[in-house]
Amino acid sequence: MDKEKVFYELMETIYETSRLISSYENIPRKYGTEDELYMIEVHTLNLIGDQVKTTTSEIAEIKNCTKSAVSQMVDKLIKKGLVIKYRNVDNYRELNIELTPKGKIVYEYHKNLDLEEYRSHLRNLEQFTTEDFQKYITVLNLINQRTQSVLNDKKSKVY
Structure with a gap:
């Protein structure tokens, strides 16, 4: 599989994880x-x-x-x-x-x-090794930085 396809799969998996976490968070607990x-x-x-x-x-x-x-x-x-x-x-x-x-x-x-x-x-x-987790953290941090940048750009524009 080429890099772009694997990355696309990674992003889709992140979105699925986000949806699952959101559902999990909507259950009240003590x-x-x-x-x-x-x-x-x-x-x-x-x-x-x-x-x-x-x-x-x-x-x-x-x-x-x-x-x-x-x-x-x-x-x-x-x-x-x-x-x-x-x-x-x-x-x-x-x-x-x-x-x-x-x-x-x-x-x-x-x-x-x-x-x-x-x-x-x-x-x-x-x-998975510690290095595997570290690489994943690095990838997610870079995605988060890019997403935060887009959010900041949207907030700064007056419509």
């Missing part, structure tokens, strides 16, 4: 509390927990989405008692967001769940 949460909520909690204290602007930049979308998600998480939002004492215009104790339970539970899932995948991929 993460160490009584709440059923969607992956988008838990991944937002992870971003907040990884930063310890953050803002909607910082999360929007990381997630490559609007501040409005992040604000809506944060409001949902506040209602569920998973995060708090408060004014920054050094910059009154800025609102800080951080995990509540309940949010920290979900954060830790999900981190451990991810480790178990990743280990399960790794056992299933024993035939």
